[in-house]
Amino acid sequence: MGLVVQKYGGSSVADAEGIKRVAKRIVEAKKNGHQVVVVVSAMGDTTDELIDLAEQVSPMPAGREFDMLLTAGERISMALLAMAIKNLGHEAQSFTGSQAGVITDSVHNKARIIDVTPGRIRTALDEGNIAIVAGFQGVSQDKKDITTLGRGGSDTTAVALAAALDAEVCEIYTDVDGVFTADPRVVKKAKKIDWISFEDMLELAASGSKVLLHRCVEYARRYNIPIHVRSSFSGLQGTWVSNEPTGDKVEQAIISGVAHDTSEAKITVVGVPDKPGEAAAIFRAVADAEINIDMIVQNVSAASTGLTDISFTLPKAEGRKAIDALEKAKTAIGFDSLRYDDQIGKISLVGAGMKTNPGVTADFFRALSDAGVNIELISTSEIRISVVTRADDVNEAVTAVHSAFGLDSDSDEAVVYGGTGR
Amino acid sequence: MGLVVQKYGGSSVADAEGIKRVAKRIVEAKKNGHQVVVVVSAMGDTTDELIDLAEQVSPMPAGREFDMLLTAGERISMALLAMAIKNLGHEAQSFTGSQAGVITDSVHNKARIIDVTPGRIRTALDEGNIAIVAGFQGVSQDKKDITTLGRGGSDTTAVALAAALDAEVCEIYTDVDGVFTADPRVVKKAKKIDWISFEDMLELAASGSKVLLHRCVEYARRYNIPIHVRSSFSGLQGTWVSNEPTGDKVEQAIISGVAHDTSEAKITVVGVPDKPGEAAAIFRAVADAEINIDMIVQNVSAASTGLTDISFTLPKAEGRKAIDALEKAKTAIGFDSLRYDDQIGKISLVGAGMKTNPGVTADFFRALSDAGVNIELISTSEIRISVVTRADDVNEAVTAVHSAFGLDSDSDEAVVYGGTGR
Numbered sequence: 001m002g003l004v005v006q007k008y009g010g011s012s013v014a015d016a017e018g019i020k021r022v023a024k025r026i027v028e029a030k031k032n033g034h035q036v037v038v039v040v041s042a043m044g045d046t047t048d049e050l051i052d053l054a055e056q057v058s059p060m061p062a063g064r065e066f067d068m069l070l071t072a073g074e075r076i077s078m079a080l081l082a083m084a085i086k087n088l089g090h091e092a093q094s095f096t097g098s099q100a101g102v103i104t105d106s107v108h109n110k111a112r113i114i115d116v117t118p119g120r121i122r123t124a125l126d127e128g129n130i131a132i133v134a135g136f137q138g139v140s141q142d143k144k145d146i147t148t149l150g151r152g153g154s155d156t157t158a159v160a161l162a163a164a165l166d167a168e169v170c171e172i173y174t175d176v177d178g179v180f181t182a183d184p185r186v187v188k189k190a191k192k193i194d195w196i197s198f199e200d201m202l203e204l205a206a207s208g209s210k211v212l213l214h215r216c217v218e219y220a221r222r223y224n225i226p227i228h229v230r231s232s233f234s235g236l237q238g239t240w241v242s243n244e245p246t247g248d249k250v251e252q253a254i255i256s257g258v259a260h261d262t263s264e265a266k267i268t269v270v271g272v273p274d275k276p277g278e279a280a281a282i283f284r285a286v287a288d289a290e291i292n293i294d295m296i297v298q299n300v301s302a303a304s305t306g307l308t309d310i311s312f313t314l315p316k317a318e319g320r321k322a323i324d325a326l327e328k329a330k331t332a333i334g335f336d337s338l339r340y341d342d343q344i345g346k347i348s349l350v351g352a353g354m355k356t357n358p359g360v361t362a363d364f365f366r367a368l369s370d371a372g373v374n375i376e377l378i379s380t381s382e383i384r385i386s387v388v389t390r391a392d393d394v395n396e397a398v399t400a401v402h403s404a405f406g407l408d409s410d411s412d413e414a415v416v417y418g419g420t421g422r
Numbered sequence: 423m424g425l426v427v428q429k430y431g432g433s434s435v436a437d438a439e440g441i442k443r444v445a446k447r448i449v450e451a452k453k454n455g456h457q458v459v460v461v462v463s464a465m466g467d468t469t470d471e472l473i474d475l476a477e478q479v480s481p482m483p484a485g486r487e488f489d490m491l492l493t494a495g496e497r498i499s500m501a502l503l504a505m506a507i508k509n510l511g512h513e514a515q516s517f518t519g520s521q522a523g524v525i526t527d528s529v530h531n532k533a534r535i536i537d538v539t540p541g542r543i544r545t546a547l548d549e550g551n552i553a554i555v556a557g558f559q560g561v562s563q564d565k566k567d568i569t570t571l572g573r574g575g576s577d578t579t580a581v582a583l584a585a586a587l588d589a590e591v592c593e594i595y596t597d598v599d600g601v602f603t604a605d606p607r608v609v610k611k612a613k614k615i616d617w618i619s620f621e622d623m624l625e626l627a628a629s630g631s632k633v634l635l636h637r638c639v640e641y642a643r644r645y646n647i648p649i650h651v652r653s654s655f656s657g658l659q660g661t662w663v664s665n666e667p668t669g670d671k672v673e674q675a676i677i678s679g680v681a682h683d684t685s686e687a688k689i690t691v692v693g694v695p696d697k698p699g700e701a702a703a704i705f706r707a708v709a710d711a712e713i714n715i716d717m718i719v720q721n722v723s724a725a726s727t728g729l730t731d732i733s734f735t736l737p738k739a740e741g742r743k744a745i746d747a748l749e750k751a752k753t754a755i756g757f758d759s760l761r762y763d764d765q766i767g768k769i770s771l772v773g774a775g776m777k778t779n780p781g782v783t784a785d786f787f788r789a790l791s792d793a794g795v796n797i798e799l800i801s802t803s804e805i806r807i808s809v810v811t812r813a814d815d816v817n818e819a820v821t822a823v824h825s826a827f828g829l830d831s832d833s834d835e836a837v838v839y840g841g842t843g844r
Binding site: 016019020023050053054056057058059060061062064065066068069071072073075076078079080081082083084086087092093094096099144 | 438441442445472475476478479480481482483484486487488490491493494495497498500501502503504505506508509514515516518521566
């Protein structure tokens with residue numbers, strides 16, 4: 001039996017009862033002969049409460065101090081978890097990100113892990129301890145200041161430690177049973193996925209699936225660490241994310257799932273002179289404001305006017321900033337006006353099988369059309385098709401597509417394509 | 423203008439408003455040209471809430487993890503305070519005890535400071551920052567584990583940093599105006615003391631005065647760091663504690679104040695054979711149970727029986743443990759029975775003038791007698807007289823003694839003695 005890294009999110013350790021339940025599960029793994037490293041998030045809403053406090057004392061909290069503040073949350077949960085384990089008669093030691101050797105760059109609030117030197121963790125394990133590590137935090141390489149990895153950073157901590165310790169698996173415990181073929185709150189017939197490739201999981205994460213963050217999956221793929229996403233409230237097998245299917249029966253599905261995202265808005269730049277360099281000027285202005293954009297589409301130019309429209313999508317939270325940046329550059333770029341639309345939704349179909357199966361795209365559009373959903377923008381990758389629709393249409397669109405591709409839990413089997421290309 | 427260390431307690435930073443008020447005061451000191459190091463406690467009841475959580479997950483929380491847990495409290499307050507200061511346009515950096523170089527032994531929950539290496543604080547100050555340091559915590563020299571200094575430890579952190587940084591003064595900000603001649607909640611006419619010597623302050627602290635902890639005063643005396651105890655809610659001068667009186671008008675009072683303590687209990691060991699080694703056996707049994715005792719009195723032996731009684735006082739919280747330890751040793755020691763009495767109180771008169779002024783002791787007993795207060799035990803040091811009375815008599819006794827020694831705020835002046843000896 002090798003080493004396992006287990007990660008428990010805030011909802012799993014929301015109160016003393018939760019902590020005791022998690023402690024039992026950890027001890028179980030230890031009893032089964034594993035060396036166990038546990039990464040834990042802050043309890044329940046602790047992080048939000050700390051952010052609220054920060055906003056009360058300062059409208060723009062400084063990054064270094066903000067990180068110092070937030071890391072208190074994991075310090076509390078990890079110490080309580082270690083106590084609860086010791087209370088069950090097993091040895092446990094808790095470690096801050098810094099003590100665990102999680103070395104990051106100096107970008108406060110969203111630092112990136114640049115190295116993991118888990119010497120103290122190794123020693124603790126060798127001495128028979130269960131090691132509890134604070135998720136979401138590290139220490140900066142140059143200044144030795146406390147940093148945080150941004151929301152969802154605990155998953156990344158877990159995967160990074162799993163890589164550094166050469167773990168068999170990184171188990172991500174959460175409040176759902178695994179990764180589903182669609183959001184079960186929207187699609188009642190969504191099914192738990194037994195296995196999914198890193199690539200498909202990356203596309204799902206990028207398309208609005210919230211179970212695993214893109215950065216964490218990326219890290220796991222780079223170091224080839226299998227992730228097992230599962231519920232901390234049940235003993236069920238969850239979803240395995242890895243390079244190769246696990247188990248005999250699991251085969252790669254053509255379509256992994258349908259993701260949706262209603263957190264984006266659309267900006268249309270109206271009346272852009274149709275000449276070289278115009279699009280570049282627009283996206284330079286947006287990039288200079290440090291805004292990440294998602295989809296882009298340029299309409300066909302009307303020959304009579306020589307003007308065109310350019311639309312793109314971006315996180316709603318950055319809408320104001322983007323509008324301001326473009327207004328400032330209006331004269332230089334020379335467009336007519338801006339249109340802002342935050343009533344949009346994005347539906348994405350993800351699956352590596354798309355590459356070799358023709359007809360997926362056509363079936364996708366037909367499903368949307370049959371459901372009466374109008375498409376506003378389209379974007380594709382090798383293993384994903386995404387469309388933008390009205391926000392009101394999203395739930396119906398996801399449900400329709402999920403059903404059309406045979407993903408519903410009462411379907412006999414998924415749709416099978418022959419041939420290559422789509 | 424030199425360096426000042428300011429310490430703010432939990433009640434001063436109980437909420438966002440408190441933190442902002444304290445931030446303003448700190449900036450004031452900085453504007454006045456001082457280099458400022460601030461030691462801060464956890465917000466309001468945070469520490470108690472964390473202790474409560476720990477008890478929910480484990481009846482006997484492990485020391486190392488308990489310390490890891492508790493130190494989260496100061497991490498929150500120090501980060502928020504640094505943010506609030508930055509919001510006022512001044513540079514501030516927060517440091518954990520470990521980052522500030524507070525090195526301790528490995529006795530978790532009540533570690534002692536063995537060295538302070540404030541290199542990062544010096545650098546922060548030299549770069550023009552206000553340095554905010556987490557009180558109450560350090561890092562153990564041998565294992566590099568997080569430790570806490572026990573209740574009231576933030577005052578000790580402040581004095582230790584003041585010593586290591588060669589500060590002009592260590593300002594202890596609290597929710598009262600300073601050290602009083604008696605507890606103002608009991609004696610309405612109690613006066614704020616302008617200056618008090620380290621020696622008298624040590625006796626007051628040992629006798630039940632809660633404003634400063636004994637350990638903190640001891641540390642300040644050893645390194646000769648003047649302490650200024652004052653309110654964080656007003657701009658008033660508080661009480662200076664130092665070797666030499668400050669200011670022209672301040673002279674050493676004969677009597678510094680009257681302290682009282684109702685946190686102790688009395689155990690009487692009844693029917694102890696009056697022969698050598700008996701007392702030693704009793705106190706060995708108590709000491710082996712790691713109980714600190716305060717006053718001891720042995721009654722005159724009754725010649726007819728050859729038996730005597732021995733009484734001693736100890737913290738109520740340790741009463742159960744002491745009784746158990748003595749019961750276990752009953753046969754070996756050979757006493758008849760134990761009497762436990764937790765309805766006692768202690769009144770202490772403290773003042774260096776006692777050494778050179780006869781009559782203080784007599785006046786003290788007359789004041790108690792006039793107030794109809796019965797004395798059960800007596801203990802004295804060079805600069806202190808303490809008596810044990812019924813708990814119900816304590817308030818009346820303190821008030822009577824305070825008045826008899828001319829300490830009341832409407833007295834023209836304190837009682838003056840001539841001659842030497844008491």
